[in-house]
Amino acid sequence: MIAILKYNAGNVTSVENAVQNLGYSTVVTDDIEMLKSADKVIFPGVGEASSAMKYLKEKGLDKVIRELTQPVLGICLGMQLMCESSEEGDTKGLGIFDAKVLQFPPTALVPQMGWNNFTSLKGKLFDGIALENDCYFVHSFYAKICPETIAVSDYILPFSAALQKNNFYATQFHPEKSAKIGLQILNNFLKS
Secondary structure, three states, X not given: OEEEEOOOOOOHHHHHHHHHHOXXXXXXXXXXXXXXXXXXXXXXXXXXXXXXXXXHHHOOHHHHHHHOOOOEEEEOHHHHHOEEEEOOXXXXXXXXXXXXXXXXXXXXXXXXXXXXXXXXXXXXXXXXXXXXOOEEEEEOEEEOOOOOEEEEEEEOEEEEEEEEEOOEEEEOOEHHHOHHHHHHHHHHHHOO
8 A cells, every 4th residue: 555645735636646547556644553554655745845844743744754664755845845954934854865955046937847857867766767858847946966866957056856765765856747757757666
């Protein structure tokens, strides 16, 4: 069973549909025991960092997420909350990844909203994916490049498009909205 974290943020329905289209059963939950017993956990994204983190703390989910031992995938805001901190709402993150989340310099190009490819890729999350493959991004904040960076994209400046540390994976882009390439990345995670 694949647990999709409910935390009053995130595009849960898109993630749920994508995972089910790959043939997996899902449950959307903030129940601690269900999260602990799931085969995999997906921490979806879309929302504002400080209010999302407040909900996680109120439910005790901040501690639970850090302690999960099965594969966990953070998407967009999910990824950003797994970092040390975010400039959005001056938010302290979960500290899973040794990265800070910063706001893009203010220009007419922010937020990044659309398709972008990669300047580097590594790791099993990207098996069968090429640098020229595009994924869908929607964000005004980005994680700095750090030792856990497994994919880099460039938009105004280079940033972490994906991170991985032990059983924790994360993507700044939305695999559930990235057509065939995104489904392949999700499937690579679900098979891990």
